Amino acid sequence: MKNLEEKAEKFNYSDLNERSREILLGIVEGYFGTASPVGSKFIAENSKLNLSSASIRNIMALLEEAGYIFQPHFSAGRIPTAKGYKFYVDSLMKTEKISLKEKENIEIRLSSSNRDLNGILNQVSILLSDLSHYAGVVLAPDMSEANLLHIEFIRIKEKNILAIIVFANGITENKSFYITKDIKQNELTRYSNKLNEIIERKNCSLDDLKEIITEEMHSDKEIFSSILNKEIFSSIGNVSGYRDYEHYDNCLYVGPEGDLIEEPEFSNNEQIKFLIKTISDKKNIIKLLGHTKNSKTKQIFIGSEEEWSEISGLSLITAPYISEANMLRGSIGIIGPLRMNYSHVIPIIDFVSEFLSGII
Amino acid sequence: MKNLEEKAEKFNYSDLNERSREILLGIVEGYFGTASPVGSKFIAENSKLNLSSASIRNIMALLEEAGYIFQPHFSAGRIPTAKGYKFYVDSLMKTEKISLKEKENIEIRLSSSNRDLNGILNQVSILLSDLSHYAGVVLAPDMSEANLLHIEFIRIKEKNILAIIVFANGITENKSFYITKDIKQNELTRYSNKLNEIIERKNCSLDDLKEIITEEMHSDKEIFSSILNKEIFSSIGNVSGYRDYEHYDNCLYVGPEGDLIEEPEFSNNEQIKFLIKTISDKKNIIKLLGHTKNSKTKQIFIGSEEEWSEISGLSLITAPYISEANMLRGSIGIIGPLRMNYSHVIPIIDFVSEFLSGII
DNA sequence: AATTAGCACTCTGTATGTTTAAGTGCTAAT
DNA sequence: ATTAGCACTTAAACATACAGAGTGCTAATT
Incomplete structure (x- = not known):
C-alpha cells in the first residue's frame, strides 16, 4: 500500500486536515470517557462529521500509519499514542476555566x-x-539566592551550634553543625549582630553575604578573623538540601x-x-x-x-x-x-x- | 461432634499442649515461607513430631475449632487467624538478634x-x-513539655511576627503569626531577652514558661503588661502540630x-x-x-x-x-x-x- | 486407647473448546 | 469520493473436563 504510506507521511503537526483533527479529537475524548479503545462506529455516531464508519476507518488507518493512534490488537478500536496526546494538548484541546x-x-x-x-x-x-x-x-x-532578613546562632552544647536563617519572605531554615573549638554564646551573638547589621544595610542573599564578609574581614579583624567565618560559613553555606541529591x-x-x-x-x-x-x-x-x-x-x-x-x-x-x-x-x-x-x-x-x- | 467442641474449649492461651503448639508453629512458619495454606502432610514431613498426617489432621481440627487457624475453603490447608498470629508472637516465636x-x-x-x-x-x-x-x-x-533553650521573635513585616523556638535538644520550631498592633523589632528583642533570661534561670518547658510569666507580670509591668503576652503567647502556645488533628x-x-x-x-x-x-x-x-x-x-x-x-x-x-x-x-x-x-x-x-x- | 492406612469427597486451578461481540480491511457498487 | 457489504481476526465470556491437593471419617493396627 504505497499510497497509504505516502498519505500518512503528510500527516505531521502542521497539516492534519480538519477531518483528521476531528477524528483524532473524537478518539482522544472518547477514550477519556470510556477508557477502552474507540472504534470507527463510535466516531461516526458521535462526531460532527457526517461520514460512514467505513470512511472513518480509512482515515483512522492514516492516523495510525502516522503514529497518532494504535490498536492494542487487530480487531480492537484505537487508542491515542503519546504523539496523539501531545497533538491533542497542543492543538485540539480547549481548556476549561477554573471554577x-x-x-x-x-x-x-x-x-x-x-x-x-x-x-x-x-x-x-x-x-x-x-x-x-x-x-x-x-x-x-x-534558597541560596533569596534575600535574607535575619541570622541567629545558638550554642546548643559544646562545639555544637544551631544556625537559624530567616529569609525576607518569612521562610526559615535551621541547620545544626559542629565546630572544632567551642565558642561562647555571647561571642556568637556579637557575630550574628554584625551579620544582621550587614543584612539590613545591604539587603542581600546568603551568597552575597559570603562575598561581603570576605571584603569586610580586613576592616573589622576582631570579629572576622576568628574561626567563625571559615567554619560557620562553610556550614550554613549550603542550606536547603536541594543542591545535593543525597538528601x-x-x-x-x-x-x-x-x-x-x-x-x-x-x-x-x-x-x-x-x-x-x-x-x-x-x-x-x-x-x-x-x-x-x-x-x-x-x-x-x-x-x-x-x-x-x-x-x-x-x-x-x-x-x-x-x-x-x-x-x-x-x-x-x-x-x-x-x-x-x-x-x-x-x-x-x-x-x-x-x-x-x-x-x- | 460434641467431643470436638469440648476438647477445643480447653484450647486457650494457657494450655495449648506441646503437640498443638508444635503444629501451630509449623503452620505459622510454613505459611511465612510459602504464603499458601499449609496442609497436614506438610506438617507431618517438616516438624519434629513423628506423627502421620491423619493424626495431625485431628489436632488441626481442634485448633480450627478453637480459632487459631482456618481453611480458606473445604479442601485447602490451614492459615493462621489473627488469634493464631497473636499466640505465635506471644508464646512461640524466637526473635532473632539484630545483626x-x-x-x-x-x-x-x-x-x-x-x-x-x-x-x-x-x-x-x-x-x-x-x-x-x-x-x-x-x-x-x-513538644509542649520539652525543655527550652532559646526563644526569638523576628518582625517579618507589619503586624507579622515569626517566633523561633529552640528546645534543649537542639530541635527547633518556627511559627509565624499576626497580631493586632504593630511592634518594633527592638521591643520584640527586649521581650525575647526577658524570656530567655527566665529560660536560663528556670530551665523550663513552654507550658512552664506560660505559668511563670503570669506570675512575673506583676513585678515587671513595663514589659509584661503589653499585648505581647496575650497575643504572642497564645500564638506560640500550640507548637508542634500534634495536638490538633486538623494538621x-x-x-x-x-x-x-x-x-x-x-x-x-x-x-x-x-x-x-x-x-x-x-x-x-x-x-x-x-x-x-x-x-x-x-x-x-x-x-x-x-x-x-x-x-x-x-x-x-x-x-x-x-x-x-x-x-x-x-x-x-x-x-x-x-x-x-x-x-x-x-x-x-x-x-x-x-x-x-x-x-x-x-x-x- | 491412641494412631494410622485407606478411601470417598470437595474444592480450586488449569486446560480446552465454543460462542459471541466488536471491529477491522478490502472490494465492489453507488 | 463515499459507502454498503462481507470475510476475517481477536478478546472475552462461558462451559466442560480433569488433575491435584487436602480433608473427614471409618476400620484396621499397634
Missing part, C-alpha cells in the same frame, strides 16, 4: 498563617492531589495518590505496582521537575517507551513558580494517567503556580 | 549532623522501611512502601488498593501509634475483622521512644502483612526506638 469555588478553595487552603516552608509546600502537594484527583508533587526552591527527601513533596489508583488503567496488578514505584522513586520526579524549574513555562511530560520512559504510561504536567522579589524558583506538578483530564488539570496547575509565586 | 551490620547501618544513618526534627523523623521512617522491607511510620513527639500531616512520617507491594498477599488488585489507602489514611495510623506513644511498651496490632479492622489484613508493630531528659514522647512502627517476619522486625523496632530515644 470560582476551586479558586476560593485554593486561596483558603494556602492562606494559613504558617510560614514554614515545609508546611506550605507539603500543603500544596496535598492540595494538588485533592483538586486533580491525581498525585500532586512539589519541588522545593533553592533529595527534603526537596520533593508528594501528595496522596489515593484517587489515582482507582483509574481503570491501574486495574492491572503490574501497572499499579509500576505506578507506586514511579511515584516512590523521587529521583526521577525531581529530575523532571528540575527541567521545569529552570524553564520559564509550563511543561507536559507524556511518558512513552521512547520519551520520558521513566514515567512510561503516565503523564506529568508541571509549571514553575517564581518569586521575583526573592529570586526563588521551584516547580509543581501533577502525575496522572496518560488519559488524564488535561483540560481540567492544566488550569489548576496554572492557578496554583501563580498563587504560590505570590505568597512565597 | 552487627544492621546496627552499624542504623547508627550511621541516624547520626547525621542535621538536628532538624523533621529531618530526623523523616529519616527514621525511611530507615525502618529499608531495614524491614515493609512500610516504616513515625509519630512526632508533642495531622505534620506529625506522621511514612516511609516508602515499595517492597511491601511485592508480597504475594498483595497480588490481588483489591488488596493492593486497600494497602495503599490504609497507608495513605494517616488518621488511623496516628490513632494506633498514639496508643503506643502513651503506653510504655512495644505493642503489636494484628488487624482482623473483629479487632483493629482499620488495618484489617495488615500488622502494625509499634514501640514508643522517650527522651527522659526532655519528656519527649512519640512512637515508631512498621506496617506489613499479617504474615510479617515478626522475629526479624521486632528486634529492629526495639533497637531503633532505643537509639532514637537517645538522640532526641
Whole structure:
C-alpha cells in the first residue's frame, strides 16, 4: 500500500486536515470517557462529521500509519499514542476555566498563617492531589539566592551550634553543625549582630553575604578573623538540601495518590505496582521537575517507551513558580494517567503556580 | 461432634499442649515461607513430631475449632487467624538478634549532623522501611513539655511576627503569626531577652514558661503588661502540630512502601488498593501509634475483622521512644502483612526506638 | 486407647473448546 | 469520493473436563 504510506507521511503537526483533527479529537475524548479503545462506529455516531464508519476507518488507518493512534490488537478500536496526546494538548484541546469555588478553595487552603516552608509546600502537594484527583508533587526552591532578613546562632552544647536563617519572605531554615573549638554564646551573638547589621544595610542573599564578609574581614579583624567565618560559613553555606541529591527527601513533596489508583488503567496488578514505584522513586520526579524549574513555562511530560520512559504510561504536567522579589524558583506538578483530564488539570496547575509565586 | 467442641474449649492461651503448639508453629512458619495454606502432610514431613498426617489432621481440627487457624475453603490447608498470629508472637516465636551490620547501618544513618526534627523523623521512617522491607511510620513527639533553650521573635513585616523556638535538644520550631498592633523589632528583642533570661534561670518547658510569666507580670509591668503576652503567647502556645488533628500531616512520617507491594498477599488488585489507602489514611495510623506513644511498651496490632479492622489484613508493630531528659514522647512502627517476619522486625523496632530515644 | 492406612469427597486451578461481540480491511457498487 | 457489504481476526465470556491437593471419617493396627 504505497499510497497509504505516502498519505500518512503528510500527516505531521502542521497539516492534519480538519477531518483528521476531528477524528483524532473524537478518539482522544472518547477514550477519556470510556477508557477502552474507540472504534470507527463510535466516531461516526458521535462526531460532527457526517461520514460512514467505513470512511472513518480509512482515515483512522492514516492516523495510525502516522503514529497518532494504535490498536492494542487487530480487531480492537484505537487508542491515542503519546504523539496523539501531545497533538491533542497542543492543538485540539480547549481548556476549561477554573471554577470560582476551586479558586476560593485554593486561596483558603494556602492562606494559613504558617510560614514554614515545609508546611506550605507539603500543603500544596496535598492540595494538588485533592483538586486533580491525581498525585500532586512539589519541588522545593533553592534558597541560596533569596534575600535574607535575619541570622541567629545558638550554642546548643559544646562545639555544637544551631544556625537559624530567616529569609525576607518569612521562610526559615535551621541547620545544626559542629565546630572544632567551642565558642561562647555571647561571642556568637556579637557575630550574628554584625551579620544582621550587614543584612539590613545591604539587603542581600546568603551568597552575597559570603562575598561581603570576605571584603569586610580586613576592616573589622576582631570579629572576622576568628574561626567563625571559615567554619560557620562553610556550614550554613549550603542550606536547603536541594543542591545535593543525597538528601533529595527534603526537596520533593508528594501528595496522596489515593484517587489515582482507582483509574481503570491501574486495574492491572503490574501497572499499579509500576505506578507506586514511579511515584516512590523521587529521583526521577525531581529530575523532571528540575527541567521545569529552570524553564520559564509550563511543561507536559507524556511518558512513552521512547520519551520520558521513566514515567512510561503516565503523564506529568508541571509549571514553575517564581518569586521575583526573592529570586526563588521551584516547580509543581501533577502525575496522572496518560488519559488524564488535561483540560481540567492544566488550569489548576496554572492557578496554583501563580498563587504560590505570590505568597512565597 | 460434641467431643470436638469440648476438647477445643480447653484450647486457650494457657494450655495449648506441646503437640498443638508444635503444629501451630509449623503452620505459622510454613505459611511465612510459602504464603499458601499449609496442609497436614506438610506438617507431618517438616516438624519434629513423628506423627502421620491423619493424626495431625485431628489436632488441626481442634485448633480450627478453637480459632487459631482456618481453611480458606473445604479442601485447602490451614492459615493462621489473627488469634493464631497473636499466640505465635506471644508464646512461640524466637526473635532473632539484630545483626552487627544492621546496627552499624542504623547508627550511621541516624547520626547525621542535621538536628532538624523533621529531618530526623523523616529519616527514621525511611530507615525502618529499608531495614524491614515493609512500610516504616513515625509519630512526632508533642513538644509542649520539652525543655527550652532559646526563644526569638523576628518582625517579618507589619503586624507579622515569626517566633523561633529552640528546645534543649537542639530541635527547633518556627511559627509565624499576626497580631493586632504593630511592634518594633527592638521591643520584640527586649521581650525575647526577658524570656530567655527566665529560660536560663528556670530551665523550663513552654507550658512552664506560660505559668511563670503570669506570675512575673506583676513585678515587671513595663514589659509584661503589653499585648505581647496575650497575643504572642497564645500564638506560640500550640507548637508542634500534634495536638490538633486538623494538621495531622505534620506529625506522621511514612516511609516508602515499595517492597511491601511485592508480597504475594498483595497480588490481588483489591488488596493492593486497600494497602495503599490504609497507608495513605494517616488518621488511623496516628490513632494506633498514639496508643503506643502513651503506653510504655512495644505493642503489636494484628488487624482482623473483629479487632483493629482499620488495618484489617495488615500488622502494625509499634514501640514508643522517650527522651527522659526532655519528656519527649512519640512512637515508631512498621506496617506489613499479617504474615510479617515478626522475629526479624521486632528486634529492629526495639533497637531503633532505643537509639532514637537517645538522640532526641 | 491412641494412631494410622485407606478411601470417598470437595474444592480450586488449569486446560480446552465454543460462542459471541466488536471491529477491522478490502472490494465492489453507488 | 463515499459507502454498503462481507470475510476475517481477536478478546472475552462461558462451559466442560480433569488433575491435584487436602480433608473427614471409618476400620484396621499397634
